[in-house]
Amino acid sequence: MPFYLLLLLLQLPAVWGERNPDGTNDVETEIRRIESKLRNLEMPQPSRSVIREDPFIYLQHLESMLTETQFQGLHKRFGRSKIFANVHKIVPETLKKNLSIEEIVQDVEINQFQVTLSKTVLAKAKGAKVNQEGRVVMLAATSPVLFQDNDSHPILGGKVIGISVGNTTVHGLLPKERISITFWHNQRNFTPWCVFWVMGAKPGDIGKWNTSGCEVKHRGNQTTCLCDHLTFFAVLMLPSSDIDKVHQEYLNIVSYVGCIISALASFITIVFLCLRKKQRDHIVYVHMNLLWAIFLLDMSFLIAVYVALEGGDIACKASGMLLHFAMLACLTWMGIEGYNLYRLVIQVFNSYMKCLLVKLSLIGWGLPTLIICLIFGIDQSYYGLSSFKVYESPGNYTISAICWITKMEINSFLNLGYLSLVFLFNSIMLTIMVYEILRLKHQKRHWGYVVMLLGLSCVLGIPWGLVFFAIASETFKLVAVYLFTIINCLQGFFIFLWYLAKVWQSRRSNSMQCTSSNSLKLQSSNSSI
Numbered sequence: 001m002p003f004y005l006l007l008l009l010l011q012l013p014a015v016w017g018e019r020n021p022d023g024t025n026d027v028e029t030e031i032r033r034i035e036s037k038l039r040n041l042e043m044p045q046p047s048r049s050v051i052r053e054d055p056f057i058y059l060q061h062l063e064s065m066l067t068e069t070q071f072q073g074l075h076k077r078f079g080r081s082k083i084f085a086n087v088h089k090i091v092p093e094t095l096k097k098n099l100s101i102e103e104i105v106q107d108v109e110i111n112q113f114q115v116t117l118s119k120t121v122l123a124k125a126k127g128a129k130v131n132q133e134g135r136v137v138m139l140a141a142t143s144p145v146l147f148q149d150n151d152s153h154p155i156l157g158g159k160v161i162g163i164s165v166g167n168t169t170v171h172g173l174l175p176k177e178r179i180s181i182t183f184w185h186n187q188r189n190f191t192p193w194c195v196f197w198v199m200g201a202k203p204g205d206i207g208k209w210n211t212s213g214c215e216v217k218h219r220g221n222q223t224t225c226l227c228d229h230l231t232f233f234a235v236l237m238l239p240s241s242d243i244d245k246v247h248q249e250y251l252n253i254v255s256y257v258g259c260i261i262s263a264l265a266s267f268i269t270i271v272f273l274c275l276r277k278k279q280r281d282h283i284v285y286v287h288m289n290l291l292w293a294i295f296l297l298d299m300s301f302l303i304a305v306y307v308a309l310e311g312g313d314i315a316c317k318a319s320g321m322l323l324h325f326a327m328l329a330c331l332t333w334m335g336i337e338g339y340n341l342y343r344l345v346i347q348v349f350n351s352y353m354k355c356l357l358v359k360l361s362l363i364g365w366g367l368p369t370l371i372i373c374l375i376f377g378i379d380q381s382y383y384g385l386s387s388f389k390v391y392e393s394p395g396n397y398t399i400s401a402i403c404w405i406t407k408m409e410i411n412s413f414l415n416l417g418y419l420s421l422v423f424l425f426n427s428i429m430l431t432i433m434v435y436e437i438l439r440l441k442h443q444k445r446h447w448g449y450v451v452m453l454l455g456l457s458c459v460l461g462i463p464w465g466l467v468f469f470a471i472a473s474e475t476f477k478l479v480a481v482y483l484f485t486i487i488n489c490l491q492g493f494f495i496f497l498w499y500l501a502k503v504w505q506s507r508r509s510n511s512m513q514c515t516s517s518n519s520l521k522l523q524s525s526n527s528s529i
Helices: 002-019 024-042 056-068 092-096 119-125 245-275 282-310 313-346 353-378 408-439 446-455 462-472 477-489 491-508 517-528
Strands: 075-079 083-090 099-104 110-117 134-142 159-165 179-185 190-198 208-210 214-219 222-227 232-239 383-393 396-405
Touching: 024 056, 024 075, 024 083, 056 083, 056 134, 056 159, 083 099, 092 119, 099 134, 110 159, 159 179, 179 232, 190 214, 190 222, 222 232, 245 282, 245 477, 245 491, 282 313, 282 353, 282 396, 282 491, 313 353, 313 383, 313 396, 313 408, 396 408, 408 462, 462 477, 477 491
Parallel strands: none
Antiparallel strands: 075 083, 083 134, 099 110, 110 179, 134 159, 159 232, 179 222, 190 208, 190 232, 214 222, 383 396
């Protein structure tokens, strides 16, 4: 036993000597030193003078050390959680395929991330120095005092990823050669920006984020940045309420053109219904009121945008109230449409049609008026100029404004709550009507009536439900926003087309006889429109 113990003791110096023959302890010491400096900078110290040295210089120095550090094996990991690095040697065997570096983070926002470099980029690292393997350095840092510009959004997970390839400057990569950084995260309700850090031109100048040469691909809980150069990268989280300039311009065009077309189509349909006095009944009057509400909503939107640019405070308050009233009236009359179509198909009407129409009119126009008066009576400042940011780049944005509601709680709870009730009610009504028609097995062409009822979705405002899909789904949010804008801005035009189709169909089916009371009621509904 002593002999073996002696051999082990004799081997210990050799083991210790091989533990760090290359100075990797220096890297670990440097990482701890940087973490200590960053902790000191994070602490509130009002008595101290402003630190002139940019903390970003610490990471640049560490990155240079990692490029020069020698170690055994093909790769080595340094550091822990706040600052850590993964260094890979580039040898002929590794040049045959792309290099992927994956890290499990176990953070509140980020679960893991993966950096992928193409073979072309790896080839640039080989032979950075004579008789020395090339190095790929992936350096990750998390600190609130790093990478702070004048107008920066939160960084996803607070994580900044630096990538370097030897001592070679890499830029202008082709699309298939670009650097790929993929984050798996828990955040959903945000718009991602893939950015890289640009240092200040002079000592003491604050750096800033830039998006040039970077593309973002976002799907649910996964965000991928594709960039054509190497530096320090991050993902900025743009709030979902804000949009970028390109989509804002497209959505503006769709909104303005759609509202004009919808207003004209609504007015033409109202005139057409007024001329058809012989076939006018209470349900036609309900259609006319809905079309007036849509016409008022389209025109008040155009007025609110114009007044926000040219009008004063009083005019903006008035146009904001008008726009809110028109939206509530439109939602109310869509709910009334659902109720009347349900009564027409399922129930038998009583003889007091005029009284019913008066009651419906009081609800359709009176309830929105009451809500507007209550809000205005509580606080007049709840209506006025409402602004939102339109971003051209992470730190560069313009302000767009419209005369609307200034208190976000009213917009979030009252408007969305009102829309939720109408959408749920009309969805139930439409489902019941479709079910009743499908029960008529003996009725020929009953599927045509199902299609007709589904076409009523524009009258019932079912497409307004896309707003909930846009909120809940991050993957298809942009698609939902475009569909919501297109369909609802053209709601009056779609009703106009639907009405023409029903008139044409009713003229063809006037000679058809109904075989049941239910089909008779449905046919009378079709011919009265």
